[in-house]
Amino acid sequence: MIRNLLRKTAPVAAAVGLVVMAGGCATPLESARANFDLGRLEQAEASLKPERVRPQDRVLFLMERGAIRQARGDFEGSSRDFIAAADLIEEWETYSLSRGAASLAVNDAVQRYRGAPYERTLLHAMTALNHLAVGHWENGAVEARRILQTLDPETLGGYPDSAFARFVAGFCLEMIGDASNAALQYRKATELNPASDAAVTRLHAAERSELVVFVLLGRMPAGPPAAGPEAGAVPRVVVEVPGRPPVEGAPLTDALDLAFTTAQRELARQVAKTVTRIVIKDQIAEAVRKSTRDEFLGELTRFVLIGLMEQPDTRRWETLPRFLYAMRVPYSESATPFRLRVTAPGGREFHAVEMPAPTVRRGRTWVSVYREIPPRHYPF
Secondary structure: OHHHHHHHHHHHHHHHHHHHHHOOOOOHHHHHHHHHHOOOHHHHHHHOOHHHOOHHHHHHHHHHHHHHHHHHOOHHHHHHHHHHHHHHHHHOOOOOHHHHHHHHHOOHHHOOOOOOHHHHHHHHHHHHHHHHHOOOHHHHHHHHHHHHHHOOHHHHOOOOOOHHHHHHHHHHHHHOOOHHHHHHHHHHHHHHOOOHHHHHOOOOOOOOEEEEEEEEEOOOOOOOOOOOOOOOOOOEEEEEOOOOOOEEEOOOEEHHHHHHHHHHHHHHHHHHHHHHHHHHHHHHHHHHHHHHOOHHHHHHHHHHHHHHOOOOOOOOOOOOOOEEEEEEEEEOOOOOOEEEEEEOOOOOEEEEEEEOOOOEEEOOEEEEEEEOOOOOOOOO
16 A cells, blocks of 8 residues: 555655745636636636646636626526536545545545535525526526535535525525425525525515615635634625615625634544544655665655645635625616615725616516625625
């Protein structure tokens, strides 16, 4: 086993050494994210050339490009990417023994990236929003069912649930007339986040129209979260429709909270795996020293395997919006422009945007999707 691991790690060690000496050349994902942060969406998408992405990062590539296309308003192209990512995740579901062994000899970054459980759920929620944005109600319902599959207790396995994803699933089901299952998801959303109650309450007056606004603010920070978000420190969104009272709402889900909770749950498993991997690498280095009778070569092997290669897997879907809102507000019978204001908890305004009149409706329900571009890094 030691010989096999050494044979596998030798070429990787050389590759790592080249990367270190190269001194930080930007990867396609890094370039795309930098352009995304500046609101340069065309350049961000152009940075993501499929042939320049590592095969094990294919799912992450599709997640990132799908989010960029969604921000550009290319909902159909975004859906294709998100669906392709979901299909790959399903294809890679079976654990690869060879890659599992490689991750013990190198690091977790050699594994195929399948996304954290919350990312897989929100992948379907973002796809559903694409369908809603263009009025593809049946396709939205398909994604709703996929959302619920990822949130099944057996599948979720103790990882955090998402009130926003529950609301999206409920709304998609409501739009195809599945009122009972929609109500169930709305109820679960409210149980997860009481702030959801205002969003899930239907306007009972049949003669009145409503506007359902999905607001996506900020983006996920790089790397593993060092701490969870500060309680209550989230931006508020105010929807102002001409002739109607303004409606204020809080996010149904803070994706950073999901990431932090996920990281906390995985900590013990990751520590155990890291300790095992270091022991194996130390054994490989010792075997090299003994077989070659060369102290320097043994220490060099230890330095490469542990000093250079022992890096944490910090991959994450970074173009994923952080703050996720769903708001239902009274609306007019005809399409009317409206205004969104984003404020701090104390009321200070971050920014405001004039929204065009929505073009998609189902019965008396109008739908609008807003993605903040460039995404702000909120001070919370």
